[in-house]
Each structure stands twice: as structure tokens, then as C-alpha cells.
Amino acid sequence: MPLDAPALSRALQTSPSARADGLETLHHTLCRREAAAFQRAARDEGETLIVACTQEQRLFAELADATEGAPSPAERPIRFVNLRERGGWSKDAGQATPKLAALLALAQLPDPAPVPQVSYRSAGRTLVIGPAEAAVAAAEVLAATLDVTVLVSAPGALPQHRAFATHAGRLTRLSGWLGAFHAEWVQDNPIDLELCTRCNACIAACPEGAIDFSYQVDLSRCTSHRDCVRACEAAGAIDFQRDPLAMAERFDLVLDLRATPAFSQHQPPQGYWHAGTDERRLASALRELPAMVGTFDKPTFFRYQQRLCAHTRNERTGCSACIDVCSTSAIRSDASLKGKAPGQTGGIIVEPHLCAGCGACTTVCPSGALSFQTPGPADQGQRLRTLLGTYASAGGRDAALLLHSEGAGARWLDELGRAARVDPQIHGLPARVLPLPLWHSASTGVDLWLSAIAHGASQVWVLLTDEEAPEYRTALQEQMDVAQAVLNGLGYTGTHLRLLQVRDARDLAALDSALQAPPAQTVRERARFGLMADKRTTLDAALDHLLAQAPAAVPEAIALPAAGSPWGTLAVDNQRCTLCLACVGACPSGALKDNPDAPQLRFTESACVQCGLCAGTCPEQAITLQPRLWLADAGRARRQPRVLNQAQPFACVRCGKPFGTLQAIEAMITRLGAHPAFQGAAAERLKMCSDCRVIDLHSHPNEQRITDR
Incomplete structure (x- = not known):
């Protein structure tokens, strides 16, 4: 790919976060013939080492480990940034120097501040649910490394040997997460598989053939001879008088081979695999499950401030945007005041073990009660300013910020770059498109998007893949409709915000075409504010700058869509x-x-x-x-x-002190005037303040006794 080392070095010098040392020398075969140059750099003490290649990341890590005198990764980390597919393999590669400088500057930023961790502890106790043959076959593979229990959901032949606990029944409830699943099922067949020795005596004794090698009684064929009960007398596994037995156990992992999964949400809990009848998913699960033993940590992706939450007050429900959008069912209402201390008003409860870190709840939260912290707003703002600022300082124009996930989104952008290398019909990422990886593409919203426009971006595009739940697309589109209405209302022409989608290779051509969209109008001067922890403060700063830079006469008010408007x-x-x-x-x-x-x-x-x-x-x-x-x-x-x-205050008819309004007193008289306590002369009490009402009541003791009775 074409690279201009002097131009790239000059461009990087415009960024306060970047270093230009050594850019006069480019290594085109660093992972092979020029590997010694990497080892010399690995020995140098000082700042973070940046390698502008991701293809041979594993090789470079091994070279660093094998280099005598090189600091350990903990002492001096090595970071990798992809310049090839993101800029070099494109029809615009010759004009991509400002973008490449921006990507290198972004890679040199310090790591975000660490956040609290959520821990999972798994001892490997695994529940396999499904039809007998499939469940047993999977259990036999897993039993070599895991403590397996099988719950047979549909009868089928069982092996004679008993290598693991086996139950038959109907699953009634499954909840929890990795290391803490709670399973409940009902066992209603006369044969208890855990007591059954599989001696086959019942099969031989049954005159109707109602028992086979599934070791369950086919009740539609059984005519109550009970010969099987007598044959099983020693083991006592068969009991036709037994009530349906409710069973409950805890497990660390769950493999579900039934057609319908136990969890209906888009993202099931970690530790749960649903393979159904899909052989590829089953093979993947059988590879991954044995590794899920031990202690595992993940970030606490969100921060919740109950005092800002607009979900409930006084057992009334208002905003439920976060609950509606959560694809893991990690958020639930806490509207009740029962058991709460005085002053507490309810709100939501977020279960961090179920949270997958999509950040959609923080995107739709209008008040900022929920905020994403992986990275947090300040770190995200620094990344945004560095990327857009370096690009602009290096001579780049009309930047389009492309937000994508670090997982599937990054892989599809790499696929697009490789396609541009070999397919003359594919353009590749344009020089003005700046990719910004996120933990999840749903984790940003109107505050970051409008801030990006205020900092000079022409457009903000969000790339969606099959990772995202349908709820995310709806929520993001609603947020974009609001932001676009604001920008157009302020006079900025063009389409500034757009959702892009790619699910498989057939979508690459459409994605490539969408990335060629013309730029939209943006600010004349870039903003200088940073993103703040408070969402509303960031929104106000972005609006103030966009308003000051508005290219047309500003209306008194801009009508906004009802859905998602903050x-x-x-x-x-x-x-x-x-x-x-x-x-x-x-x-x-x-x-x-x-x-x-x-x-x-x-x-x-x-x-x-x-x-x-x-x-x-x-x-x-x-x-x-x-x-x-x-x-x-x-x-x-x-x-x-x-x-x-x-309104004018209403004065107490006894003392003359204002204590309400005429409308309020009239409404109270209408509602309480027929009450026995306010008949005759007592009706005047409705027009008295609280103090005078008590005094008047105690000045008529006979009436007081009647009222008490």
C-alpha cells in the first residue's frame, strides 16, 4: 500500500498525543526479513510500542517474548493498529495520510481508567438438556472434563452404563448465569431414572411392551398390570402412586439441545449454550464448555445513579426506555417503595452478571442515570477529539465517523479492505471515513453524535452486524431521528446520521456503496469542549456550539419526534x-x-x-x-x-392565612362535600387551613365523639 513517511510524520506532529519518532523509516516486511528492526524497537525502554499491523500480531508478541532485554508486556505494552484494511487497501489510499495519522494518534492514547469487575466462579457442574440420544451423546463427551447431569426432555434409548446423573422430566424454570444457574423441573413418569439400575427386568415383565430402553413407561399403552413394579421390587424405581416430583438444582453451565431455547432474549446469559439440532453449534459448544471452569472477570459496563433515574417516583412509572431495550433482561423495575428507607423513591435494578455490555440502555437513557464506562464519557471524548482533531490538523476534510464494534464490526471492515484489494468494483473505506471501534456499536447515542458534529465531523455512521438485537436498531434509529431533526432545524443541510448494516458477504457491495455517500454540512470552527460524565451537560455543550455555528437563521423551536426525545x-x-x-x-x-x-x-x-x-x-x-x-x-x-x-391564594375562613388555591378548595369540596364528617356547619372546615381545622374540631367535643365512632 502507498505510504508517504515524511508526510505521515508531519501529520502526526500536529497531534499532541502522537509521537513522530522513527517514521522516516518504513518496514514493509517487518514480520519476516526486517524482524530485527522490531526486536531493536522492543528493547527500547520508554513509551508504548505501536505496530501498524494486525495480521501478524501473534508473531510480534512471540518475537517480543524471545527478545533478550525487552521489557515484559506489563512493563511496556505493545499496541497494534490496522492501517492496511482501514486505509491502505482502498481506491483512496493515496489521499489517506490524514486518516492514517489520526489512527496512529488514536493508538497512542493511554488506556482508559480501570473499572470495577464482575466475577463468575464455575466448578464445571454442567446440565445437559435435550432428547435422550442427543443429550447422552453430548454428555459422554463432556463427562471427561466436567461434572455432568442429564435432563432427558424426550424419551429415547439410554445406555446400560451410568457415567453421570440422569433425570427425565419437564423443565419448568431456568434462571441465572455462569456459575449460578438454578434449574427446576417436574418428574412425573413412574420410573425414576436415578433409582433405576437398568437391569431390564421391567422391560421383560411388561406384557404390553409399554417399557423400552428409554426406561420410561409409555402410559398410553400401560393397562395397569403392574408386573413391572413387582419385577423392580428390590430397586424400587417404579412407583405409579408417586405424585409428580418437583426437582431443583444449581449448575454452573447449561447445554440446551431442545428445539426451543430456555431463554427468549436475543443474548442469553453467559454460561448457557443453545445448540438445538445444529451440528456446528453443538461442536462449538463441546469445544468451549470444558474451558469454562475457574474464575472469570468482566468489566462492570455501566454506572447507575438512582437520583437521576426517571423510571419511577412514588410507585408511578415514567420512563422505561432502558428496560424495553435491554436484550439480556438484565434490567428490571424497582418501583415499589415497600421496605425502602425514607426518601428512597424506587428506580431500576441492573444485574451486572447478566449485562453483556451493549450499552443500549445508556444510549436511550434521557437523564444520564445510566452511563457507559467501558470506556467512560471522558475517555470516549478524548478518543473522539484526538481522532477528529489529528485528521483535521493533517489537512483532512469532511470526516465521516464510522462507529463499529470491536468484534464483528471490525471483522467486516477488514473483509471490505481485502475485497477492495482484489475486486475492482469495491472501493474500500474512503479516505474521509474514520473508523472508531467501540465495545459495542449500541453504546453511543445523541450526546456523542452531536458532540462529534460539533468537533468537526461531517457525518456519524453506526455499523450494525448480526451481533445487535432488533431492539438496538429501533432505539438507535429513534435517537438518530431526534439528532437529525436538531441538525436540520439549525440549518445544517444533508444527512448527518445513518445506520449501516452488514450481515454476510453479500452485503459488502451495499456497504461499500453506502460509504461513498456525499458529505453533509458541518460547523465552520471545531469545538474544544470535552465529553463530561453528565450526559445532559455534554448535550448542552454540543447544542451551544452547534447553535453558535448554525449556518442559517435559527427558529424559536424545533419540533422533535415523540419517540426517544430527551x-x-x-x-x-x-x-x-x-x-x-x-x-x-x-x-x-x-x-x-x-x-x-x-x-x-x-x-x-x-x-x-x-x-x-x-x-x-x-x-x-x-x-x-x-x-x-x-x-x-x-x-x-x-x-x-x-x-x-x-392562581390567587385562598385564605382560611377562620384565620385568614393563605393555604391553597380556589381551584384546589373547590375540587376538595366537590369530592368531600358528601362525607358525613363535613355536613352542616362542619362543611366550613373544608375552607380552613390545617391548624384551624384541628382547633375547630376540638371546640365541638360532642361532634368529635361522633366522628371518632
Whole structure:
């Protein structure tokens, strides 16, 4: 591939995070004839060693280990970056120097700060579920290294020998994860396989032939001779009077050979393999299961702040975006207040052992209560600024940021590069397309996308593969619709955000064509802000810069799609609102406030996350959500509180102290006026403040006794 060492060195010098030392010399056959050059570099002490080749990564690691005097990987890590398929093997290779410099600068950033780990402990106790023949065959392979139990879901011939525990029954529940599965099943056949010695006496004794080498009674053929019971008297494995037996055990691993899996979600728990009747999946499972013994760690991918959560308040449900999008069923509601300490308001519970790290929950969370931390926002922002900044400083223009997963997404980009090498119809990654690997492609949302545009990207594209659940595509598209509405409303022309998809090799040509899309309009000057831990703060910074750089006259408000919008206002029906202020107590973000000096409902639009808790809490159903982005006064108006409803205070008829509003008192009289406690002269108490109501009640002792009774 064409490489201009002096130009690449000059381009790298524009990046504060990059080093240009040694770029005057290029090694084209470093993994073979020039391997000594790598070994000399491996001996050097100092900063991280970068190798711009991933094909021979294993070879380079072995060379480093074999090099005398070279620091260990723990002392000085070796990082690998792919320049060939990502830039060199493309029809634009000659113009790719700014992109290559950006990729090298990205590789030189320090590792993100470590995050807490989640541990799994597996002793290898394995449950194999499925039809008898298939389950036994798989169990015989696994029994050499694992402690295997078989649960026969459909009768079939069983071997005479008993190499592992065997049960027959109907699985009723399977829950848990690697090292902590809980299985429940019902055993309802008269023959208990664990007691059966497989002596075959029952088979010989049964006159109807209702028992075969499955060692289960075919009840449709049995006519109750019970000769089998007498033949099995010593073992006692056959009992027609036995009630269905509920069984429960714990396992570390599960291999499921049934047609329908035990878990319906897109990503089942780690430690669970569903092979069904697929021979390739079964072979893969039989290879992988024996290695799943020991202690395994993974990052805690998310951070949850309950105080920001808009899911529930006072046992009312508002936003459920994270629960709806989770493909592992790792998130559940914690709406109840029972058993909680005073001041706790419920929320969600995320089970870290089930979380697969897709980050979709953090993408759709409007308040930032859930945030992705592998890497966290600050580290992700540094990567974004380094990539786009180095590219722009090196002379690159119209950058298209291509977000892809480190797994399948990276592999398909490599396939595209290799296809461009041999197929004249394939263009390959254009010079302006900057690939940015993520742990999972669903882990970024509107805050990072708009920040990327503010930092000079022309477009943000997200590559989806068969790794992603259908829920992710829907959620990402909703977020993109919102972000695109904002950009177009501000006057930026073109399509800035797009989902790209590749499932197999047949999609490569379509992907290649999609990557040739023309650039969209972006900012004149790049932003300088960094991504912050608080999602709303990052969004505000991105909006402020995009607003300041807007290429056209800015409207007072931009209408946004209802689905997925993190911004909006509230419409209050003043004829129905009684200013009870229940909505203020329900608002998780503090967007709704009261006024301690007057009956007022105040609202700060920039704080509203459109969760709907206020509308769900309002007893008068007087509140309606209206998604929009309000830009009056250059966006400053949305940060200032404004009055949505107000009323004259109602004064206590006894002491004259204001204690409510006319609407509230009228509503209370309408609802409680027929109550026996407020008849006759007592009706006036509904117009009294709480103190005067108590005083008046105690000044009429006879009425007090009647009320008590």
C-alpha cells in the first residue's frame, strides 16, 4: 500500500498525543526479513510500542517474548493498529495520510481508567438438556472434563452404563448465569431414572411392551398390570402412586439441545449454550464448555445513579426506555417503595452478571442515570477529539465517523479492505471515513453524535452486524431521528446520521456503496469542549456550539419526534390544574418547581427529560408532553424557569392565612362535600387551613365523639 513517511510524520506532529519518532523509516516486511528492526524497537525502554499491523500480531508478541532485554508486556505494552484494511487497501489510499495519522494518534492514547469487575466462579457442574440420544451423546463427551447431569426432555434409548446423573422430566424454570444457574423441573413418569439400575427386568415383565430402553413407561399403552413394579421390587424405581416430583438444582453451565431455547432474549446469559439440532453449534459448544471452569472477570459496563433515574417516583412509572431495550433482561423495575428507607423513591435494578455490555440502555437513557464506562464519557471524548482533531490538523476534510464494534464490526471492515484489494468494483473505506471501534456499536447515542458534529465531523455512521438485537436498531434509529431533526432545524443541510448494516458477504457491495455517500454540512470552527460524565451537560455543550455555528437563521423551536426525545416542554390545562403540585414531587430532574411565596407551578425546560412522570402523577390529567427543542433567546430561555400556571391564594375562613388555591378548595369540596364528617356547619372546615381545622374540631367535643365512632 502507498505510504508517504515524511508526510505521515508531519501529520502526526500536529497531534499532541502522537509521537513522530522513527517514521522516516518504513518496514514493509517487518514480520519476516526486517524482524530485527522490531526486536531493536522492543528493547527500547520508554513509551508504548505501536505496530501498524494486525495480521501478524501473534508473531510480534512471540518475537517480543524471545527478545533478550525487552521489557515484559506489563512493563511496556505493545499496541497494534490496522492501517492496511482501514486505509491502505482502498481506491483512496493515496489521499489517506490524514486518516492514517489520526489512527496512529488514536493508538497512542493511554488506556482508559480501570473499572470495577464482575466475577463468575464455575466448578464445571454442567446440565445437559435435550432428547435422550442427543443429550447422552453430548454428555459422554463432556463427562471427561466436567461434572455432568442429564435432563432427558424426550424419551429415547439410554445406555446400560451410568457415567453421570440422569433425570427425565419437564423443565419448568431456568434462571441465572455462569456459575449460578438454578434449574427446576417436574418428574412425573413412574420410573425414576436415578433409582433405576437398568437391569431390564421391567422391560421383560411388561406384557404390553409399554417399557423400552428409554426406561420410561409409555402410559398410553400401560393397562395397569403392574408386573413391572413387582419385577423392580428390590430397586424400587417404579412407583405409579408417586405424585409428580418437583426437582431443583444449581449448575454452573447449561447445554440446551431442545428445539426451543430456555431463554427468549436475543443474548442469553453467559454460561448457557443453545445448540438445538445444529451440528456446528453443538461442536462449538463441546469445544468451549470444558474451558469454562475457574474464575472469570468482566468489566462492570455501566454506572447507575438512582437520583437521576426517571423510571419511577412514588410507585408511578415514567420512563422505561432502558428496560424495553435491554436484550439480556438484565434490567428490571424497582418501583415499589415497600421496605425502602425514607426518601428512597424506587428506580431500576441492573444485574451486572447478566449485562453483556451493549450499552443500549445508556444510549436511550434521557437523564444520564445510566452511563457507559467501558470506556467512560471522558475517555470516549478524548478518543473522539484526538481522532477528529489529528485528521483535521493533517489537512483532512469532511470526516465521516464510522462507529463499529470491536468484534464483528471490525471483522467486516477488514473483509471490505481485502475485497477492495482484489475486486475492482469495491472501493474500500474512503479516505474521509474514520473508523472508531467501540465495545459495542449500541453504546453511543445523541450526546456523542452531536458532540462529534460539533468537533468537526461531517457525518456519524453506526455499523450494525448480526451481533445487535432488533431492539438496538429501533432505539438507535429513534435517537438518530431526534439528532437529525436538531441538525436540520439549525440549518445544517444533508444527512448527518445513518445506520449501516452488514450481515454476510453479500452485503459488502451495499456497504461499500453506502460509504461513498456525499458529505453533509458541518460547523465552520471545531469545538474544544470535552465529553463530561453528565450526559445532559455534554448535550448542552454540543447544542451551544452547534447553535453558535448554525449556518442559517435559527427558529424559536424545533419540533422533535415523540419517540426517544430527551427534550421538550409541558402543556398544562389551567382549567383543570388545581396547583396541587403533585407533579413537582414526581419530577426526577427538578424541571418542575413550586414557589414558596405564591401558588405557582414553574418549569425549567432544559432540565425536562420527557419521562412522563408528571403526566402520570397528575390527578386532574392536566399535563401533556410536547417534544421540542426551544431555542428562543439563543437557547438561553430554555435554562430559565417560567410559570406554567398560577392562581390567587385562598385564605382560611377562620384565620385568614393563605393555604391553597380556589381551584384546589373547590375540587376538595366537590369530592368531600358528601362525607358525613363535613355536613352542616362542619362543611366550613373544608375552607380552613390545617391548624384551624384541628382547633375547630376540638371546640365541638360532642361532634368529635361522633366522628371518632
